[in-house]
Amino acid sequence: MRQCPVCKKEKQQSEECCSQCEEQQRNWDMRYDGAIRKSQQQKKTIIDTIWRFFSSVRNGMYILIVTLLATALGTILPQRAYIPPGTIPEEFYASQYGLFGRLYHYFRFDMLYSSWWYMTLLGLLGASILISSIDRFFPLYRALKKQPIKRHVSFLRHQKYIRELDVQAPALLVKEMTDKRYRVRQDGEDFLAEKNRFARWGPYVNHIGLLFILTAAFLRLFPFFYQDSFLWIRDEEIAVVPNTNQSLFIKNERFLVDTYNADDPKFREAIKLEGRTIPKSFTTDISIFQTEKHVAGDMADLDLLLQTQVGVNHPVKAAGYTIYQSGYQLNELSSLTFRAINEAGQAADITIDTKNPDTEYQLENGLRAVLVDYYPDYQLDGDKVITVSKFPRNPAFVLEITDGEHTESVFAALDEVVSETGSNRYNISAVDFETHHVTGLSVKRDRTLPVFLLGGIIFMIGLIQGLYWQHRRLWLHKQQDGTYLLAGHTNKHTSSFEKEADRMLDNYRKGGEY
Amino acid sequence: MEKLHLLSGQLLEAAFISYLAGVILFAWAAARRKQLKLWKLAWGITALGWLSQLGFFILRWVYSGHAPVSNLFEFMTFFGMMMVLVLLIVYRFYPYPLFALLALIIAILIIGCAAMFPQEVAPLVPSLQSHWLYIHVTTAALGEAVLSISFFAGFLYILHETDQTKQHKSAWAIEGLFLVLLSVIGYMVLAFLFRITGYTAVVTTAGETVIYQLPPLLVPHDTVTSVLPVQISAAAWMRGENAAQQLNTVIFSVIAGVFLYIVISAIVRKRIGAVLQPLVQKLPKEALDDIGYRAVAIGFPIFTLGALIFAMIWAQQAWDRFWGWDPKEVWALVTWLFYAAFLHIRMLKGWQGIRSAWLLVIGFCIILFNLLAVNLLIAGLHAYA
Ligand code: HEM
Numbered sequence: 001m002r003q004c005p006v007c008k009k010e011k012q013q014s015e016e017c018c019s020q021c022e023e024q025q026r027n028w029d030m031r032y033d034g035a036i037r038k039s040q041q042q043k044k045t046i047i048d049t050i051w052r053f054f055s056s057v058r059n060g061m062y063i064l065i066v067t068l069l070a071t072a073l074g075t076i077l078p079q080r081a082y083i084p085p086g087t088i089p090e091e092f093y094a095s096q097y098g099l100f101g102r103l104y105h106y107f108r109f110d111m112l113y114s115s116w117w118y119m120t121l122l123g124l125l126g127a128s129i130l131i132s133s134i135d136r137f138f139p140l141y142r143a144l145k146k147q148p149i150k151r152h153v154s155f156l157r158h159q160k161y162i163r164e165l166d167v168q169a170p171a172l173l174v175k176e177m178t179d180k181r182y183r184v185r186q187d188g189e190d191f192l193a194e195k196n197r198f199a200r201w202g203p204y205v206n207h208i209g210l211l212f213i214l215t216a217a218f219l220r221l222f223p224f225f226y227q228d229s230f231l232w233i234r235d236e237e238i239a240v241v242p243n244t245n246q247s248l249f250i251k252n253e254r255f256l257v258d259t260y261n262a263d264d265p266k267f268r269e270a271i272k273l274e275g276r277t278i279p280k281s282f283t284t285d286i287s288i289f290q291t292e293k294h295v296a297g298d299m300a301d302l303d304l305l306l307q308t309q310v311g312v313n314h315p316v317k318a319a320g321y322t323i324y325q326s327g328y329q330l331n332e333l334s335s336l337t338f339r340a341i342n343e344a345g346q347a348a349d350i351t352i353d354t355k356n357p358d359t360e361y362q363l364e365n366g367l368r369a370v371l372v373d374y375y376p377d378y379q380l381d382g383d384k385v386i387t388v389s390k391f392p393r394n395p396a397f398v399l400e401i402t403d404g405e406h407t408e409s410v411f412a413a414l415d416e417v418v419s420e421t422g423s424n425r426y427n428i429s430a431v432d433f434e435t436h437h438v439t440g441l442s443v444k445r446d447r448t449l450p451v452f453l454l455g456g457i458i459f460m461i462g463l464i465q466g467l468y469w470q471h472r473r474l475w476l477h478k479q480q481d482g483t484y485l486l487a488g489h490t491n492k493h494t495s496s497f498e499k500e501a502d503r504m505l506d507n508y509r510k511g512g513e514y
Numbered sequence: 515m516e517k518l519h520l521l522s523g524q525l526l527e528a529a530f531i532s533y534l535a536g537v538i539l540f541a542w543a544a545a546r547r548k549q550l551k552l553w554k555l556a557w558g559i560t561a562l563g564w565l566s567q568l569g570f571f572i573l574r575w576v577y578s579g580h581a582p583v584s585n586l587f588e589f590m591t592f593f594g595m596m597m598v599l600v601l602l603i604v605y606r607f608y609p610y611p612l613f614a615l616l617a618l619i620i621a622i623l624i625i626g627c628a629a630m631f632p633q634e635v636a637p638l639v640p641s642l643q644s645h646w647l648y649i650h651v652t653t654a655a656l657g658e659a660v661l662s663i664s665f666f667a668g669f670l671y672i673l674h675e676t677d678q679t680k681q682h683k684s685a686w687a688i689e690g691l692f693l694v695l696l697s698v699i700g701y702m703v704l705a706f707l708f709r710i711t712g713y714t715a716v717v718t719t720a721g722e723t724v725i726y727q728l729p730p731l732l733v734p735h736d737t738v739t740s741v742l743p744v745q746i747s748a749a750a751w752m753r754g755e756n757a758a759q760q761l762n763t764v765i766f767s768v769i770a771g772v773f774l775y776i777v778i779s780a781i782v783r784k785r786i787g788a789v790l791q792p793l794v795q796k797l798p799k800e801a802l803d804d805i806g807y808r809a810v811a812i813g814f815p816i817f818t819l820g821a822l823i824f825a826m827i828w829a830q831q832a833w834d835r836f837w838g839w840d841p842k843e844v845w846a847l848v849t850w851l852f853y854a855a856f857l858h859i860r861m862l863k864g865w866q867g868i869r870s871a872w873l874l875v876i877g878f879c880i881i882l883f884n885l886l887a888v889n890l891l892i893a894g895l896h897a898y899a
Contacts, residue, residue, distance in 0.1 A: 061858050068851040075841040075888075082840070113839050260637045265516070266578065270636035275722075281640050312640035313832045324834035442834045452836070456823050463815040492811065495804045 033147075035139035055135035060128040067121045074112035077104050086388045126214045133207045144197060149187035151475055153485070159475075161488035161498050163505060170476055170484065176504040177474065191476040200491065202466015209459025216451035228444040232329070232391075234355075234436045238289075241321065241443050247292070248319055249302055253285035255328060255439040282325050283311035284439040288318045310441065320445055327440020333392045337432035338412055342367050342403060343425065349432075350399075354392035366403055367426065373398035378413060385411070391438070401426050472497055515577060519635065522573035525566045526591065532563025533598065533622050540618060543611035544793055553609060560618060561602055567595045578635040581648035585636055589651060590628035590885070596659035597621040604663060608805055610797050616666045623695070626702040627886075630763065646828030653820025654846070658881050660813030661853065667806035668874030674799050675868050678788040688787040691875070693775050700770025701763065704728060715741045717759075724759055732762040803867055806874050807860060814853050821846040845884035852880055 039048075039055040053059055077100075083092050089110060093101035104110060112118055156162070167173060174184050174191060182193035220226045229242045233252040241248040259277040260267055271278055286309070289302035310316045315324045337351045346365040352358075354376065361369040375387040378396035385396065396413035398420070409420040410428055417428050470492050477485045486505070490497040539556035543549065571592065574582040582588040601617040638647075669691065676684045708727055715726040720736040733740050735747045735758070748758035775786075782789050825846065826836035837843065856873050859865050 057858055058862060061855055061862075064851060064855045064858070068848055068855065071844055071851065072848050074839065075844050078841075079839055081838075264637075266519075266635055267637045270632070270634040273632055273634060274636075278637050279639055280637070281643075313644045315831060315834070322834075326834050444834060449830070449836075452826075456826075460815065460819060460823065463818060467811040467815055493804055493808055495800050496808075 032136060032139045033143040035143045037135050037139050039135050051131060051135070054124075054128045054131035057132060060125075060132055063121065063124045063128055067125055070112065070118055070121060073109060077101060077110065079113070080110040083110075122214060122217070126211060129207045129210055133204050137204055140200065144200060147192065147194075149185050149192040149475075150190045151477065151487075153477070153479070156475055156477055156485055156487035159487040159489050160494060161486075161490075161501060163486040163501075165484045165486055165505070167476075167484040167508075173476065173504070173508045176508050180500065180504060182472070182474065189478040191474075193474040193476070194472070196469040196471050199466055199469035200471045202462050202464075202469075204462070205465060206459050206462025209455045209457070209462055212455030212458060213452060216448040216455060219451065220446075220448045225447045226445070228442065228446075230326070231441045231443060232327070232438050233441065234332075234334070234438050244321075247290060248321065249289040249291070250323070250441060250443070251287040251289065252439050252441075253287060253307075255282075255284045255437045257282055257328065257330065281311055282328055283309050283314075284325055284441065285309050286316070286323070286441070288316075288323075290319055321443050322445070324442040324444070325439070326442040329391055329393070329438040329440070331393075331435040332438055333395055333414070334434045334436045336395060336397075336412075336414060336430060338417070338428055339431045340365070340367055340369070340401060341427040351432075352397060354395050357397070368402050368404075370400040370402075371397055372400055372409070399428075401428070470497065472500075474501060518573050518577045522570045522577060525570040525573065529563040529567035529570060530622070530625060532559050532566060533618060533625075536560035536563060537615060537618050537622065540611045540615040544615055553611060556611065556614070557602065557605055560598065560614075564595065564598050564602060567591070567598070571595065574635070580638050580643075581652070582635075583648060583651040583655070584638055584642055586631040587628045587633045589655065590631070591625050592652070593655045593659060593885070594621045594625035594628065596656045597624065597662055600656075600659045600663050604805070604809075608801060610801075612793055612797060613666060613670060613802075613805075616670065617663065619695070620662070620666070623698045623702070627698065630701075630705065630760075641832040644828055644832060646824060646831065650820060650824040650828050653816060653824055655820070657813050657815075657817030657820045658849075658885075660809055660816060661849075661881060662878055664806045664809035664813065664874045665878030667802045667809065668871035668878075670794055670797060671799060671802040671806065671871040672868065672875070673787055673791060673794045674797060674802065675871075676787065676791075678785060678791055685785060685787055689775075689785055692786045693771055695771075696774040696778075697767040697771025700774050701767035704766055704770050705763075717741070726759055726762065728763055728766050730759075730762060732758055732765055734758040799867075803870070806871060810853055810856055810874070810877075814850075814857065817853070818850060822850060841888050842884070845880070845888050849877070849880050849884055852877055 037055070039052045077093065077097055080089050083089065089105060093105035093110060095101075097104065108115055165173075170189075170191060174193070177184050177193040180195075182195045184191055184193045186192075223243075227243055231239045231241065231250065233239045233250065235252055235255055238249055238251040240246055241250060258280040260271060260280050262268065262271045262277060264271075267278075286307075287304060288306045288308070290305045291302050306316075306318050308316050308318075310323050310325045312325050315322050317323075333354055335351050335353050337349050339347050339349050340363060341347045342365045344365075348363040348365040348367065350361045350363060350369050352361075352371070357371055357374055359371050361371075363369065375385055375396045376392040377387050377389040377394050378385055379388050379394075380386075394414065396411060399410050399412055401408050401410060403426075406423070406425055407421075408423055408425050410426075411418045411420055412428060412430065414430050414433060417430065470490050472488070472490045474486060474488045477487070479485055486501070488497065488501050536556055536559045539552065539559060543552045543556050546552070571582060574588075583592050597617060598621045601614055601621065604617075605614050672684065673688060676688060678685050705727065713727065713729075715728075715730050717724045717726060717730050717733050717740045718738045719734045720738060724734065729742055730740050730745060731742065732746050732748055737745070737747065748761060778786060825843070829838065829843075830836040856870070856877060859873065860870050
């Protein structure tokens with residue numbers, strides 16, 4: 001007595017399978033040669049239900065399509081990361097896109113890709129990929145590993161490709177097959193020719209790659225794996241990289257912008273069309289310093305690690321971090337000088353530093369100025385003064401100027417000085433300013449990158465393995481009457497497989513010749 | 515050097531003319547019984563055109579100093595060129611003139627539409643100055659071209675399977691697709707006519723002046739002066755570069771397309787699908803189904819490599835993050851998810867054949883959406899493509 005490969009029940013010697021399974025065979029899923037998968041067993045615990053849900057390709061595809069639609073949904077309006085800096089999201093979406101924008105923002109579709117439900121979708125997708133693969137891998141492995149060479153006639157007759165042959169000398173046909181790189185095995189008078197079985201593992205390999213990528217995306221949430229910071233550094237200033245325990249410093253030696261020559265005959269037209277100069281390069285000469293134990297404010301104990309240039313598309317690696325050129329500010333105001341004239345007509349200058357403005361200034365003509373308010377990048381919003389960024393591009397100050405008796409409040413900027421008290425007792429105007437450039441460097445440590453890359457490579461290998469080769473099998477079975485039955489199966493591209501098999505038969509029939 | 519530029523332009527024109535000749539020959543071949551000579555001639559002329567376009571590509575590269583895949587004009591011509599390449603290869607395995615004809619027409623339309631965008635040689639901004647630019651864009655375009663082949667097969671399959679006398683829904687859907695095709699052809703004819711008459715119209719908006727090549731029916735929402743007595747303002751949320759102007763073009767194209775459609779229907783007195791069906795019926799439908807699936811199987815890995823993996827490597831270098839949810843990136847992901855879904859759905863029972871063919875039509879729409887609409891409607895980081 002032998003066991004039936006399908007239902008594991010005992011069966012008669014003569015049959016390849018028991019009669020009950022024979023019935024089932026009619027609906028055989030050739031993908032796993034009819035082997036039973038875990039999800040198809042009749043058990044009813046919660047785990048089984050969950051397992052069954054995720055192992056179904058149909059359910060997996062529902063998840064995939066919902067993910068796809070959600071992904072597309074996020075592009076209808078710009079994501080919050082791409083709205084103009086300094087604007088308030090709520091107002092931006094409402095004013096730009098009306099009611100739809102308001103709803104879009106209300107449902108947080110403006111931050112869709114980091115929303116809990118989008119993450120959940122990705123998680124479900126991962127679960128689906130993982131479970132459906134495990135569910136199929138083992139039965140497939142068994143089915144392919146323990147392939148009988150002799151197959152039951154009903155199995156063969158179920159194949160799409162069937163040819164009846166009055167073959168006399170199968171050896172010639174077998175030779176035809178080996179010439180086409182089939183691996184032919186023999187059992188009695190039956191043959192099994194097979195090639196590219198490894199292609200069947202392609203989906204499993206590529207799914208593993210996908211799981212690596214999803215895992216890497218998850219790991220990114222932890223600071224150990226992913227840290228990023230953004231530094232604005234003025235020319236010739238030095239900044240500490242955050243979260244490095246005060247051990248890494250970067251100095252901006254010089255920031256440079258190069259632009260294309262508008263008279264270049266090649267690019268003249270395009271530059272004219274663009275209507276402004278087109279940048280050629282953004283680079284910063286930087287020095288990177290490292291220190292063991294840094295005493296705040298003391299720069300003397302810094303060790304120079306590296307002096308180099310960082311540019312767009314040319315990041316620099318240092319001390320486990322990668323430094324990218326990713327922003328700049330041109331001609332920020334470093335300081336503004338105002339001239340204040342007292343009642344006696346004596347003039348004196350106040351110079352206000354835009355980075356660390358003092359709160360009080362004692363002037364030579366006896367006046368005293370107190371800084372009450374500071375707007376680095378001011379703009380009028382109705383009749384309210386606001387700052388649209390924290391960068392001193394267009395700074396304005398509210399000063400209280402006093403000679404001990406009279407105090408006057410003035411609003412002072414480069415282009416206008418307005419007395420808020422209205423008395424205009426002291427004549428004030430801007431007389432000078434200094435500017436500097438600022439480089440924006442992004443400093444990152446991303447330990448998930450190798451995992452992403454590995455995942456990508458595995459995924460590509462799996463894709464190519466599974467999609468550029470096809471598993472092809474041909475069974476040559478000797479029937480009772482002495483004729484042969486040729487049956488074939490391939491996991492994809494049936495018509496070219498049939499073409500190949502027919503060509504072999506053709507050659508064989510013309511036979512004899514060789 | 516100037517001469518080089520001139521010559522490269524002429525090579526593109528030569529390629530275009532060869533492709534047109536290819537279309538005529540393939541159409542002739544499709545209408546007649548098997549004639550190997552004619553088939554070969556059609557293939558040969560198209561291949562010559564392709565070589566000429568390759569010459570355009572190389573000369574433009576030499577002249578500008580960077581691979582000409584850096585703006586929409588260059589990218590679309592390249593995409594068309596890849597499509598022709600794939601078609602030439604597929605034709606060796608599946609020599610169906612009708613199939614080649616459809617593919618060639620679409621490739622011509624794409625190259626023709628490329629001319630809708632500025633053709634000047636533009637210098638590269640710093641973030642584009644990377645070898646990954648060519649590696650990424652060329653592989654992505656090749657992948658998309660192969661995926662498009664699956665659409666041609668799917669479309670012919672649908673045409674083959676639709677019973678024009680009974681299945682009205684699907685018959686009308688086919689007519690819809692023809693209408694889209696005719697609209698694009700209509701656009702090319704209009705653009706050509708207005709160009710040779712030298713028509714331009716100036717529209718002044720609050721911020722700038724826009725020059726239209728077609729009458730400005732649809733103008734930007736903040737228009738101050740224009741030339742037509744009747745005009746429609748575009749919605750304020752359309753922020754892509756020159757969105758109103760491009761949508762204006764689309765409107766004219768559709769009008770022209772409808773006009774062409776009516777003219778053709780009046781002549782043949784049948785649905786276009788019904789006219790073509792007898793020709794399509796000569797093709798083996800299993801082979802069409804196979805080509806459709808096969809093209810996805812081959813194109814999907816190329817697309818993944820080019821549009822996602824290479825793109826991410828480059829984005830990591832240029833923008834310090836390999837993924838930023840920029841609309842163009844997102845739509846590459848949507849395309850990828852869609853074809854992944856296609857590969858799985860096809861494994862389900864009952865999803866081969868006609869249903870799978872319709873999926874291929876949707877897939878191609880997604881590719882075109884990413885190619886054009888994302889630039890038209892949504893402003894993003896990918897200044898061009
Ligand atoms: C974006 C996500 C996914 C990608 C890129 C992907 C990719 C692939 C590819 C390329 C194949 C081979 C298809 C073919 O040979 O025609 C495949 C097969 C398969 N995939 Fe996925 N897949 C994804 C998600 C899923 C999900 C969510 C499921 C869950 C149900 C799943 C289950 C399967 C199964 C069961 C197979 C067939 C395995 C076999 O042939 O033995 N995949 N996948």
